[in-house]
Amino acid sequence: MERGQVYRRCGCRGTDGRQLGVRCPKLKASSRHGSWTFAVDLTAAGGRRRTVRRAGFDSKSAAQAELSQLLQRDRQGFATNDSETVRDYLTSWLTEKRRVVKPTTYVRYRDYIDKDLLPALGQIRLERLTHQHVAGMIRDLEVAGRGAVTIRRIIATLSSALSDAVKRRRLAHNPAQHAVLPEVDRVERGGWTVNEAVRFLAHASVHGDRDLELWETLIGTGMRKGECLAPRWADLDLEHRVLHVRQTLSSIDNSRLVFTTPKTRGSAAGVGLSRRVIDALHRQRARQHSERVRWGAAYQDHDLVFARENGLPLRPEYVLRRFRSLAADAGLPRARVHDLRHLAASMMIAAGVPLPIVSKTLRHSGTGITADLYAHLTRETAHQAVDAMAAALDAAETRANAPDIRPSATYRTSSADDLQ
Structure with a gap:
């Protein structure tokens, strides 16, 4: 019954x-x-x-x-709560996530939930949330001019939360799982040329910029900004030319600095160091020693490779401002610090370094990411490769079709006696 x-x-x-x-x-x-x-x-x-x-x-x-x-x-074991809204659920979910995700991830979740998800869906009862609600929100975000990447991240946050609701048998399905998302236009990565990078480094050197070695390391390794600001001297093996990425530095809400785990598992792999970068690190160690002596007991030693004069961590916002100021003074195009990572990738690909090696050097989670980001460069390299093959075939074909002008076995060259 x-x-x-x-x-x-x-x-x-x-x-x-x-x-x-x-x-x-x-x-x-x-x-x-x-x-x-x-x-x-x-x-x-x-x-x-x-x-x-x-x-x-x-x-x-x-x-x-x-x-x-x-x-x-x-x-089927699903819990029912007529009074729980999407706002109630997401607020509770965010509180739980704060204990298990990196601070930077938590802040990103919080911003998307507070600024986008709650205003659009918060009043709907959780069990009544449908694909149509999610699709309507996506349309509204597009009309408001939000970018495709941002919309995808907002929906990814919602989908992650609703997936947890399904795992806990709170919902039978995830209404955001199969949402139709806007396509992301893959814009070719701009940034500087090698000559412009050399010009930047020369300008920084001439003007005695204290962060010259930081710029050298960023360009010479392709490291992310947060990764390059976080290594300690204990993470370096200069003899074997390896830097181990064990932490990354982030700024929360542009105010609080936190050290967190690397972005991906691949990020924790060792980064190879060129002789040029090794030389820069030796100069950095010597400069830091002088600053430590000058500050004396007031020096706050965190063993950081790149730090302020008093040993405290460099703020990512300062690094960006300093970078752009130097670039402007040198008459270079406006760029991001992250563009130095793209420059490193461009140099490797242009030099013919195989894509899997480029991907491993940049510590991407998969080769597919590298291929997507630098499709235009890999196309150029592919064209160079097939053009080289075509040139080799053309040359061989030309040789094969050339008339045989070598003397035959019955042909006798003229001698001085024959001419008499």
């Missing part, structure tokens, strides 16, 4: 101001009065039993169908 009760009720009020509900006499007088409602005891979050009531159905069959779906969910 099916649990639950289906009945009609209305919102009319008696002389005492209280709702009449099922006691309203108009319910018997007219089948059109009021709406259909059901009530049933179901398993709520936490395993407790609670009465769920839903009203506003136009027909008894519609109410019965909804009741049957809830009972089916209950039999």
